[in-house]
Amino acid sequence: MDRADAAISVAGLTMAFGSNVLQRDLTFNINRGDIFVIMGGSGCGKSTLLKHLLGLLRPAAGDICYGGESLVRADARTRQRLRRSWGITYQAGALLSAMTLAENVALPLTHYTDYSTDAIAGIVRYKLALVGLAGYEDYLPSAISGGMRKRAALARAIALDPEILFFDEPSAGLDPISSRRLDDLILELKESTGATVVLVTHELPSIFGIASNSVFLDAGSKTMIDGGDPRWLRDHSSQPLVRQFLNRSAEPENDSHG
Numbered sequence: 001m002d003r004a005d006a007a008i009s010v011a012g013l014t015m016a017f018g019s020n021v022l023q024r025d026l027t028f029n030i031n032r033g034d035i036f037v038i039m040g041g042s043g044c045g046k047s048t049l050l051k052h053l054l055g056l057l058r059p060a061a062g063d064i065c066y067g068g069e070s071l072v073r074a075d076a077r078t079r080q081r082l083r084r085s086w087g088i089t090y091q092a093g094a095l096l097s098a099m100t101l102a103e104n105v106a107l108p109l110t111h112y113t114d115y116s117t118d119a120i121a122g123i124v125r126y127k128l129a130l131v132g133l134a135g136y137e138d139y140l141p142s143a144i145s146g147g148m149r150k151r152a153a154l155a156r157a158i159a160l161d162p163e164i165l166f167f168d169e170p171s172a173g174l175d176p177i178s179s180r181r182l183d184d185l186i187l188e189l190k191e192s193t194g195a196t197v198v199l200v201t202h203e204l205p206s207i208f209g210i211a212s213n214s215v216f217l218d219a220g221s222k223t224m225i226d227g228g229d230p231r232w233l234r235d236h237s238s239q240p241l242v243r244q245f246l247n248r249s250a251e252p253e254n255d256s257h258g
């Protein structure tokens with residue numbers, strides 16, 4: 001796919017903290033409608049890559065483009081416009097604890113739009129219903145389960161009908177059933193809205209259950225060593241490390257694939 005047609009195009013990206021280079025030469029496209037997963041071992045730089053994609057960290061080198069438009073070179077106004085089209089759920093601190101679920105979901109609507117209070121209340125009810133939380137508008141986050149909190153955070157992330165949804169470890173801390181339910185919800189929302197989804201996760205069931213595309217970062221060589229459909233990579237990657245990770249092997253397998 002052409003770079004300009006991609007939802008997100010990463011070219012020659014180097015990420016560093018001071019003189020410490022974390023990853024270099026990252027080049028890949030996230031296509032529209034992908035569920036794209038950032039994979040790799042602990043500490044390889046997955047969350048840092050997500051922060052670069054969100055414009056929270058500045059690349060040491062290279063570029064990140066949204067629909068052909070550079071985020072790195074964008075002025076404040078363009079960045080604000082791009083951010084308006086994203087929905088983000090972070091691993092920790094997803095909801096403000098002193099606010100009800102309805103107030104939490106209303107936050108981006110009051111921040112970015114001039115909709116009336118009634119209109120916002122209607123959207124909030126609809127979004128909470130979409131994630132299976134109809135009737136929970138007036139609950140505080142502390143009064144519901146961890147899985148429900150994640151879903152409420154998702155309702156907030158989709159409040160503005162984002163073109164791209166970003167997740168950092170969406171199912172962290174959830175039991176397998178709640179985790180599966182969240183995966184199903186992400187898949188349903190992607191199908192119904194056509195959004196592109198970008199996520200960082202370690203969870204193999206999520207990776208195989210929902211991801212259509214990926215990049216695999218390697219801490220040792222400090223660069224991406226593969227990318228593509230994770231199910232295909234599990235069986236066919238030319239990189240033993242990638243096959244090992246995706247097959248959850250304890251030991252490196254023999255490199256029989258080349």
Ligand SMILES: Nc1ncnc2c1ncn2[C@@H]1O[C@H](COP(=O)(O)OP(=O)(O)OP(=O)(O)O)[C@@H](O)[C@H]1O
Binds near residue numbers: 041044045046047
């Ligand atoms: N603000 C920062 N300043 C300096 N070093 C940082 C900063 N943020 C992260 N790092 C370092 O960068 C490395 C990668 O961190 P990152 O959180 O991106 O990895 P990760 O792949 O998401 O890890 P995990 O799978 O364990 O969550 C770590 O060694 C971390 O200590």
